[in-house]
Amino acid sequence: xxxxxxxxxxxxxxxxxxxxxxxxxxxxxxxxxxxxxxxxxxxxxxxxxxxxxxxxxxxxxxxxxxxxxxxxxxxxxxxxxxxxxxxxxxxxxxxxxxxxxxxxxxxxxxxxxxxxxxxxxxxxxxxxxxxxxxxxxxxxxxxxxxxxxxxxxxxxxxxxxxxxxxxxxxxxxxxxxxxxxxxxxxxxxxxxxxxxxxxxxxxxxxxxxxxxxxxxxxxxxxxxxxxxxxxxxxxxxxxxxxxxxxxxxxxxxxxxxxxxxxxxxxxxxxxxxxxxxxxxxxxxxxxxxxxxxxxxxxxxxxxxxxxxx
Amino acid sequence: xxxxxxxxxxxxxxxxxxxxxxxxxxxxxxxxxxxxxxxxxxxxxxxxxxxxxxxxxxxxxxxxxxxxxxxxxxxxxxxxxxxxxxxxxxxxxxxxxxxxxxxxxxxxxxxxxxxxxxxxxxxxxxxxxxxxxxxxxxxxxxxxxxxxxxxxxxxxxxxxxxxxxxxxxxxxxxxxxxxxxxxxxxxxxxxxxxxxxxxxxxxxxxxxxxxxxxxxxxxxxxxxxxxxxxxxxxxxxxxxxxxxxxxxxxxxxxxxxxxxxxxxxxxxxxxxxxxxxxxxxxxxxxxxxxxxxxxxxxxxxxxxxxxxxxxxxxxxxxxxxxxxxxxxxxxxxxxxxxxxxxxxxxxxxxxxxxxxxxxxxxxxxxxxxxxxxxxxxxxxxxxxxxxxxxxxxxxxxxxxxxxxxxxxxxxxxxxxxxxxxxxxxxxxxxxxxxxxxxxxxxxxxxxxxxxxxxxxxxxxxxxxxxxxxxxxxxxxxxxxxxxxxxxxxxxxxxxxxxxxxxxxxxxxxxxxxxxxxxxxxxxxxxxxxxxxxxxxxxxxx
Numbered sequence: 001x002x003x004x005x006x007x008x009x010x011x012x013x014x015x016x017x018x019x020x021x022x023x024x025x026x027x028x029x030x031x032x033x034x035x036x037x038x039x040x041x042x043x044x045x046x047x048x049x050x051x052x053x054x055x056x057x058x059x060x061x062x063x064x065x066x067x068x069x070x071x072x073x074x075x076x077x078x079x080x081x082x083x084x085x086x087x088x089x090x091x092x093x094x095x096x097x098x099x100x101x102x103x104x105x106x107x108x109x110x111x112x113x114x115x116x117x118x119x120x121x122x123x124x125x126x127x128x129x130x131x132x133x134x135x136x137x138x139x140x141x142x143x144x145x146x147x148x149x150x151x152x153x154x155x156x157x158x159x160x161x162x163x164x165x166x167x168x169x170x171x172x173x174x175x176x177x178x179x180x181x182x183x184x185x186x187x188x189x190x191x192x193x194x195x196x197x198x199x200x201x202x203x204x205x206x207x208x209x210x211x212x213x214x215x216x217x218x219x220x221x222x223x224x225x226x227x228x229x230x231x232x233x234x235x236x237x238x239x240x241x242x243x244x245x246x247x248x249x250x251x252x253x254x255x256x257x258x259x260x261x262x263x264x265x266x267x268x269x270x271x272x273x274x275x276x277x278x279x280x281x282x283x284x285x286x287x288x289x290x291x292x293x294x295x296x297x298x299x300x301x302x303x304x305x306x307x308x309x
Numbered sequence: 310x311x312x313x314x315x316x317x318x319x320x321x322x323x324x325x326x327x328x329x330x331x332x333x334x335x336x337x338x339x340x341x342x343x344x345x346x347x348x349x350x351x352x353x354x355x356x357x358x359x360x361x362x363x364x365x366x367x368x369x370x371x372x373x374x375x376x377x378x379x380x381x382x383x384x385x386x387x388x389x390x391x392x393x394x395x396x397x398x399x400x401x402x403x404x405x406x407x408x409x410x411x412x413x414x415x416x417x418x419x420x421x422x423x424x425x426x427x428x429x430x431x432x433x434x435x436x437x438x439x440x441x442x443x444x445x446x447x448x449x450x451x452x453x454x455x456x457x458x459x460x461x462x463x464x465x466x467x468x469x470x471x472x473x474x475x476x477x478x479x480x481x482x483x484x485x486x487x488x489x490x491x492x493x494x495x496x497x498x499x500x501x502x503x504x505x506x507x508x509x510x511x512x513x514x515x516x517x518x519x520x521x522x523x524x525x526x527x528x529x530x531x532x533x534x535x536x537x538x539x540x541x542x543x544x545x546x547x548x549x550x551x552x553x554x555x556x557x558x559x560x561x562x563x564x565x566x567x568x569x570x571x572x573x574x575x576x577x578x579x580x581x582x583x584x585x586x587x588x589x590x591x592x593x594x595x596x597x598x599x600x601x602x603x604x605x606x607x608x609x610x611x612x613x614x615x616x617x618x619x620x621x622x623x624x625x626x627x628x629x630x631x632x633x634x635x636x637x638x639x640x641x642x643x644x645x646x647x648x649x650x651x652x653x654x655x656x657x658x659x660x661x662x663x664x665x666x667x668x669x670x671x672x673x674x675x676x677x678x679x680x681x682x683x684x685x686x687x688x689x690x691x692x693x694x695x696x697x698x699x700x701x702x703x704x705x706x707x708x709x710x711x712x713x714x715x716x717x718x719x720x721x722x723x724x725x726x727x728x729x730x731x732x733x734x735x736x737x738x739x740x741x742x743x744x745x746x747x748x749x750x751x752x753x754x755x756x757x758x759x760x761x762x763x764x765x766x767x768x769x770x771x772x773x774x775x776x777x778x779x780x781x782x783x784x785x786x787x788x789x790x791x792x793x794x795x796x797x798x799x800x801x802x803x804x805x806x807x808x809x810x811x812x813x814x815x816x817x818x819x820x821x822x823x824x825x826x827x828x829x830x831x832x833x834x835x836x837x838x839x840x841x842x843x844x845x846x847x848x849x850x
Binding site: 030031033035036037038039040041042044045048049051052053078081083084085086089090094149152153156160163164165166167252253254257258259262263269270271 | 356358359360361364366438439441442443445446449457460461462512515516532533534535536559560561562563565566569570572573575732733734735737738739741751752771772
């Protein structure tokens with residue numbers, strides 16, 4: 001298992017480096033720059049700004065300095081757009097926000113999604129099954145940019161129960177709507193995955209054997225069927241979790257949470273090179289870490305994978 | 310007897326307290342009953358770029374800086390100059406040396422006195438290449454001696470033509486006579502900054518807790534892309550006249566959501582999404598407001614060598630400008646009090662007489678008929694249609710206007726205009742490189758004077774993306790800088806523009822927003838919309 005983990009880790013570092021190089025190249029190939037504006041800056045002013053941010057250097061030197069800054073000082077550089085702030089500041093302030101609503105969304109999506117999927121599978125072709133399938137299909141086709149305004153309309157304008165947006169340090173009333181809007185479609189996917197996986201497992205030979213032995217139904221489900229059922233779900237959960245905790249531009253924009261998702265999109269639109277790079281690296285690292293965790297979990301659940309590797 | 314005295318005493322104390330309480334809750338000038346909660350919460354579309362006066366470059370940042378800092382002069386509700394840190398100011402006869410006498414009771418929020426040395430420091434900091442201020446050019450157009458040289462690093466920032474004659478006298482030396490120089494000191498770039506604090510905290514000096522400022526409010530909270538809170542500064546010299554206790558800017562990057570939150574009572578000032586003003590005005594007549602702004606919206610022809618040949622023909626340019634029915638755009642699409650434009654400079658600009666240029670006097674039918682004639686003269690018509698691509702940056706509003714314009718050209722002149730939209734930075738890149746045929750443009754004045762618009766169409770202007778060149782315009786605009794009264798120069802330039810039509814003016818902006826009817830003191834008549842929270846107040850319901 002340790003060998004397996006180390007092997008995966010050794011691939012992670014070059015992956016991050018390749019990610020940095022490709023992102024850098026893509027970023028610089030986009031037309032315009034961080035200081036392109038409706039009022040083009042006079043040549044001398046632009047020269048001073050480029051000198052301050054090191055943009056007057058050749059690209060490979062910029063890239064080298066950038067990587068060196070991260071490795072030696074853990075410094076992701078200054079933001080070109082928010083000139084009073086560094087990218088470290090932006091991530092330090094935005095990431096905990098997304099981490100909070102992302103984690104809650106994840107927990108709720110998994111709990112409700114898995115439960116719904118199991119219920120639908122064991123009560124196949126009953127009202128409960130139709131309800132679960134109907135719910136998950138409608139939740140999946142209802143994107144969060146439709147869901148968010150509907151929630152605000154109901155809970156803020158009509159009922160007056162919840163604030164229409166903001167974060168205020170993550171007080172519960174500010175977290176509820178972002179979590180509902182973000183978790184429903186994930187919940188739906190998890191429910192459908194769990195249902196189909198559970199149905200497949202319930203029809204397999206070892207379950208039939210267990211039934212023939214007269215093991216109680218709840219025991220069959222929780223002790224025998226659940227573990228193999230969750231295998232495909234787990235492979236979905238890794239990237240889904242990263243997706244949730246690295247933020248959603250719709251949630252950040254609509255609920256003004258101050259999360260990291262909006263910075264990612266704004267960074268690209270504003271050509272805020274250092275912010276895009278910082279968040280790309282963060283998302284990259286998280287994706288690699290969670291994919292690794294999923295692999296380890298997989299290996300733990302399924303001995304076949306462990307022995308093959 | 311003792312008892313009676315004690316009753317009389319208690320009653321008089323109670324009467325006194327009640328009286329003070331009641332008076333304390335009335336506006337000292339208007340006598341209106343004030344609300345208990347003096348918090349003003351407003352909508353901001355985007356996070357500001359900076360709250361460092363020498364670095365800031367956007368309107369939302371400047372709005373905050375006017376609360377946190379105070380410059381030499383301020384503007385009143387009508388946009389007139391009023392004393393700020395400077396109590397009085399004067400210029401020599403040739404208007405190239407300005408002297409400001411500072412008040413002695415102005416203090417920084419840490420208790421230090423605000424002196425002329427703080428202004429010297431801030432102005433030198435603005436031109437210092439190591440500050441890399443994106444607005445350092447503003448110091449250059451203020452014509453301060455050695456301004457341009459300091460920005461380019463040819464002389465030291467300490468050689469800038471500013472000095473502290475004593476602690477409370479600040480003097481500026483200019484390279485040319487500039488009659489409107491004093492008005493330029495209301496701009497955030499010129500506000501003082503505290504040297505000790507900046508040297509101590511470096512780039513972190515603008516964070517809450519570190520920042521020391523001299524305005525009516527101090528920074529207490531800032532969460533990027535969420536909120537910025539400022540609260541009353543007890544050290545401010547005129548703190549007694551300040552009524553609002555707390556000002557909160559909430560960043561809501563979606564206009565519709567901003568309006569929803571205004572409706573939910575979370576905001577005192579909220580947005581009006583495009584096309585919704587009429588409906589909101591009908592429903593909330595005392596909350597939906599509209600007033601003229603110092604901004605224009607236009608399309609510019611590419612007149613450089615990379616443009617198409619047809620646009621070199623003034624008849625084509627004029628025909629296209631005439632064929633646009635501006636009333637359809639302002640009344641049917643925008644619907645928020647925007648003004649159809651026939652000149653580049655908005656009519657609301659101070660000291661600008663809107664000239665009656667030829668096509669502004671005609672009816673739309675006459676303009677259309679003339680447009681057809683001009684196109685025929687130029688050799689184009691429905692059997693030989695002109696084709697080109699018009700570009701604009703991605704936005705629903707721009708798209709609607711472009712669609713209507715293209716349709717009007719098609720129907721009236723048989724023109725085939727292909728619409729093309731790109732995201733903002735790509736659009737700017739294309740336009741700046743003259744890689745277009747006709748492009749959308751808009752400009753908001755930096756100060757309330759026609760040159761802030763008309764300079765755009767002079768040959769040396771870095772903003773002249775259409776590369777229009779006209780010697781007469783260049784000369785008139787150069788002369789205007791030193792003329793006692795430059796009104797005639799500006800109207801003449803507008804006449805030349807109407808004859809040459811390098812750009813198609815479409816409309817002049819209106820400021821539209823929703824404003825809580827309890828909030829009073831908003832400076833609607835200040836066309837630059839420089840508002841100061843310390844002049845606002847909330848009345849009781």
